[in-house]
Every structure is written in structure tokens, then in C-alpha cells.
Amino acid sequence: MNVIVCLKQVPGTTDVKVDPQTNTLIRQGIENVINPFDTYALEEGVRLKERHGEGKVTAISMGPPQAEAALREAISLGADEAVLLSDKAFAGADTWATAYTLAQAVNKIGQHDIIICGRQTIDGDTGQVGPELAEMLGIPFVAYVSRIEELADGQMRVQRMVEEGHEVIESPLPAVITVVKEINVPRLPSLRGIARSKSAAVAVWTAPEMGVDESRVGLAGSFTKVIKVFFPQRVSQSEIFQGELASQVDCLVGRLKDADLT
Amino acid sequence: MGIEIDLEQCTGCGNCVPVCPFGLLEVVDDKVQLKEGCTLCGACQEACPVDAILIEAAPAVEAASDEHRGVWVFAEQRHGQLKGVAYELLAKGRELANTLQTDLSAVCFGHDVAEISQLVAHGADKVYLVDSPELADNLEDLYTRQFIELIQEHKPEIVIAGATSLGRAFIPRVAAVLKTGLTADCTGLDIDTENRLLRQTRPTFGGNIMATIICQAKRPQMATVRPRVFKKNTPEAGRKGQIIKLDFDRERITSKTRLLDFVRDLTETVKIEEADIIVSGGRGLGKAENFKLLEELASAMGAAVGASRAAVDEGWIPYSHQVGQTGKTVCPKLYIACGISGAVQHLAGMQTSDVIVAINDNPDAPIFEAATYGIVGDLFKVVPMLTEKLKNG
Ligand SMILES: Cc1cc2nc3c(=O)[nH]c(=O)nc-3n(C[C@H](O)[C@@H](O)[C@@H](O)COP(=O)(O)OP(=O)(O)OC[C@H]3O[C@@H](n4cnc5c(N)ncnc54)[C@H](O)[C@@H]3O)c2cc1C
Ligand code: SF4
Ligand code: SF4
16 A cells, blocks of 8 residues: 655644734744644555555655655654655746646656545645646546545545535545545654654655656746735724623614614 | 845845745844745735845746637536525626626536526526536536536636535646646636736635735636625526537546445534524534534524534534634624634634624634624623523514
8 A cells, every 4th residue: 555645834823913013924933834634644644554554655745945844744653755845946836836746756756556635735725736636647536535434456435525414435546635634633753753753864856856847847837826915904893882791782682683684 | 036135125124024924034134034945925025115025937938828718607506406606606707707898608517407597697698508417416527527628619718616625626627637727715806907817816824815816828717716705696587698508428528436425414404605694603612512502592593503613623513514714604694703712714714794793701802803793791691691682572
């Protein structure tokens, strides 16, 4: 059972505060972490390997040199191998260019049964990389997987979440899936894992080493361009009731009645 | 290509420092310094008053093709019923098509879909309908191939689809094959008339940052939009439009994946996306049993019950009730937030509600800023009083 897990390093929190005076983000001492949804992807990959008793889990990430830390953490959590795709040419990639770069890495890694991604990141937040990657590799794709029921002999049966409930889907392998957090509870790093994460080698692949078409990666290969970034304005026009609770509730009911909302 | 900072220009004002989402900028000795890891996101460029920050993109090699004309909306159905988001997108699509002076088309895949003419009444000039028993279920493999073929044949300049679990899963695959850009979860769409470009605005970083995105050189320009972000138009009964029925080629278009079973989530009796009133609970409820209080209020008002991520993470209520960035976007007439602090991620999912009521014992909770009406007080007292009052009067 050979598993490839795609993970992205993201700023540790999106719970940033906005400075009301300057209307800018207050970000102090933010640490970078593995995208939270990708920790479920990794855990599921490690569990698959454990269940099958053989194979390996390879974690890959495209990012700047410091994303190596995320891959070391992945090793401490059970990944056997880790590859960092890092090159100045990769910077500024949109989801298409990211998926293209990841697809080249998957092809270079070679034999694999399943590729697992998170449902979305907490920074770019698009959820597009997984499905685009599947299409570029020309293999099946299932989104929002909440349970892998069975995976053997080149086939898998999985549950995936949809608005109204869940569906059971069968697909041949290899395939790409994206997972939701309901799928598992990620483990904590083991002592052995931590030791290994310090000594293990994280391979770094650059654009020339991967033989990618440089016009297809990074900002140059991105079809979307961010032309403006701004902070949402919130003008508060709240009416906060005063006085005894009972009379506040009366006021509220009055307002709702006036607006025909009861 | 990349980011360059003109240190001659830089005054060391520090405006750019707090805006970098990755904390990469620092002012040292009155000049800004950039650490490793820049994603070229552009936030700092916008913040610099003296234009000292330059982010240079490679020039677009291909110019956008002039052959592509028309606005398309993917009209999603499930079990033969069109989804509300189809009408919402048609309202926005109509606006875009009018500005561009072009046609608006709806594309629908399914089997025996009810009220197809409603798509015309809601603004479509043309409806491409592919009807086949094979398409009754939302089979993404088939949808992906079929949609790619139609787009390649008819060459629309804009394609918008709902950011539903179906849309989010198959639209990126369509964009991947067509080699074009796709902008996720847009909350604003308008046209740069000079360049005939779709300006797509979307929240990122959990709703903390808004970004406007364009797709300059490739067509179609593709975007997804969450349900309930745009408002539908009132249908126009006599509106004229063409319904074009297309055959589904089951020999050629096949699926690798197979749907074996569908299990409905039974806890969700009233769908929150479609409810006019939502009563929502957060961490302030303290434990699962206390959701009963909200259910009582909800049943007195004919409302659905929602929840913040905190309450869902605690396991007090299933995920299908979650409102917010990683849950559902809702836009009811009335949203009552009980014991919800109002993190931006939650606000992102409900702030367009017509009326928002906040009940929280912490007067500093950010939810009060988003609220139309607020009661600062113990929800365990306020909610039962409210229920009582509404029941009796
Ligand atoms: C403000 C802003 C807005 C943006 N909006 C768009 C947009 O609308 N459309 C667009 O195409 N791009 C957009 N981008 C670019 C996009 O966010 C990326 O940076 C892209 O590299 C990853 O997309 P994502 O973070 O949305 O990943 P998602 O698609 O949300 O990620 C899904 C999964 O893919 C895998 N994955 C994602 N990135 C990597 C990686 N680098 N290495 C390994 N695995 C990975 C992970 O498993 C992850 O859980 C935007 C960027 C910014 C700064
Ligand atoms: S472009 Fe974005 S990531 Fe790079 S320094 Fe500026 S704000 Fe930070
Ligand atoms: S905002 Fe511009 S001038 Fe001010 S510190 Fe940053 S780069 Fe220098």
C-alpha cells in the first residue's frame, strides 16, 4: 500500500485580530503549521499503511524552504518519506499551477495506490487543488471522504459527505481523495517519530530536477491573478437593548413583530 | 518575476508589516526587510503608500480569445429538483450578461428535472438540457466530461457554478482540463467593461482578507459561488427563452466511479440553507443537552437550528448544522445567535442575514458588532423568556 499525502504549510491561525484604528491585521509571533485538514489526510494515509501491513507513506509539499518543518512534522506523525518541492519559480502559484507541480512530483515518485489531500486549506481556502490534481493525473477523484470502508485489489469503497447526508462510492485505484475531519482523530507524534523526524532526510526537488515546464508553474503558470487585496469593512449599526432582561426581551419581540419576523 | 522592494523609495513607515498574512515583513533601521517564503500574494503592495513594493508577473503570453461569448450558469439539480443556487446565479448572471450585452445560458444535467422553464423565467435566454437516466444522480465523472464538451463546443466567456459539494468537486476538474483559472467561493462578481474581464472577489484566510481576482488570458473565466450569497430575482412568467435538449452519449461518456448508496442525514429536519429563520448556538450553550432550549425556541418560530464550529467540534450537534467558513453559508430573514462569540469565520457564513439578533453574556463579544439587535445577558434566562413570549403572543 503506497500512499502519497499532499500537505501545505499555512500560517498557524486565521483567528487574526483586525486593528480597528488602522484596519489591518495584527499578526504577532505566528507560527507556520501543517494545514489542519491535511493532518487528517496524513493520519488516514498512515492508518491505511498500518492496516495493510506493508508499503509506505510519502508526504509531499510545495512551498518555500521553511516548509521543510511541516514535512519533518509529518515524519514525526508517521510519514516514511518526505519530499519538498521548492524553487523560486514555484512562488505565486494558483491552484492550477500548484496541481500541475504536484502532478509532476507524483509522476516522479512513481508507483502509488492512493493520493490523499485535505478538503481545503485555511489560507487560500479554495479546495481546488485535489480535484485538479486528479484530472491532471487522469485518475478518479472522490471529494469529502469521511470513511474508507474498504481498499484492496485495486478498488476502494468510501463514504463521502454531501449536503443532504452521505454517499457510498466505489472507484478503481489509483485515485485521489480529499478528506474531511470526521474521518479520524490524528495521533500525536510518537517518541520514535520525533527522533526520526530529526534525523530523516527530506528530499528537496527544484524545478529543473523535476523537469517541469517552467511556464506552467508559479506565478507565470497561474491563470488567476490577484489584483487587489483588502480588508472587509464592518460598520456596526447594532441596537443593544438596555434595562431589565424581561423588558429587553419585550423590546426585541416588538422589533421582530414590526418586521413581520415572528 | 517576483517581489522587489525599492529601498530608495521605502520610508520605513511600516504600513506593510502587519498586512503580510505570513508575517514576512519587518522594518529594520527605517527600511523594510523581507524574510523567505513570500507567496507573492500582493497584500503588502496594496498597503504601501509610496509604491515601493513591486510584484512583477510574467507577461501573459496568450491574449484572451475573442471567440468566446456569453455567460453560462451551471443549474444544479438533485433528485429532479433544481437547487435554489441555480436561480441565485441566474440573477447575477443576468446582470453580467446585460453589462456585456450578451446571452445568458443555463446548463442542466439530470433526468426528468421539474420546472425547467423556471430557468427561463429567472433570466436564462437559453437552457442546455442534457436529460438521461444516467444523469439522474450527480455523477461527477459524467458531469465533468459532458460539461467540458459543451464548453469546448459553445465557447462561453464566463462560467459560474454553485460552490456546493458537487460544484466544488467537479468544477475544478473542468477547469483543469480546459486549462483555465477558477476562483472559489466568490462573494462579488462584476465586469471591468473596458477589458471585458470578470472581477471576482472572494474571502480568504478565514474571511479576514478579501481578494479580487481576474483571469486575464484564458477563457472561459470560471468562478464558484456559495449558495445564499446572491439573491434570486422574482421569476417573470412570460419570459421568452429557448430550451435546447441535447442527447447524452453513453457510449462515449463513461464513469470510473460508481455510486452505490445514498444515506440521508435524518437529524436535519429543517435545512438550514433554506430556512427563513435560524436559531443558532455556540460554545456558550455549555453542553449538548442545552441545545434543547434552542430547539424549543426554533419550534415556536418555525425555525431551523444552526451552530457555530465550536459547538460542532464539541460534538454537541452534527456538522450539517454548522454555519460559517467551513460550514454552510446562510442568509435567512432572521438569524438568532445564542452564546456565539462571533469569530470572523462564523460571521463569514451568516453576516448577510437580513436581521441578526445576538444573545450573549459577554458585552465585548464581536457578534454584537454584526448584530442588528443585541441582548447582553444570560442566554439560559433570555432564550426561555423569548420562547414563552413568542408562544403566547
Ligand atoms: C488572497 C488569495 C486568493 C486566492 N484565490 C485563488 C483562487 O480563487 N483560485 C486559485 O486558483 N488560486 C487562488 N489563490 C492561490 C491559491 O490559494 C494557492 O496558493 C494554491 O497554491 C493552493 O491553493 P489552496 O491554498 O486554496 O489549496 P486547496 O485547494 O484549498 O488545498 C486542498 C488540498 O490540496 C493540497 N495542497 C494545496 N496546496 C498544496 C501545496 N502547496 N503542497 C502540497 N499540497 C497542497 C492539500 O492537501 C490541501 O489540503 C489565492 C491566493 C491568495 C493569496
Ligand atoms: S506579497 Fe504577500 S506574502 Fe509576500 S511579503 Fe507581501 S504580503 Fe507577504
Ligand atoms: S509600506 Fe512601503 S514605505 Fe512603508 S515600510 Fe513598507 S515598503 Fe517601506
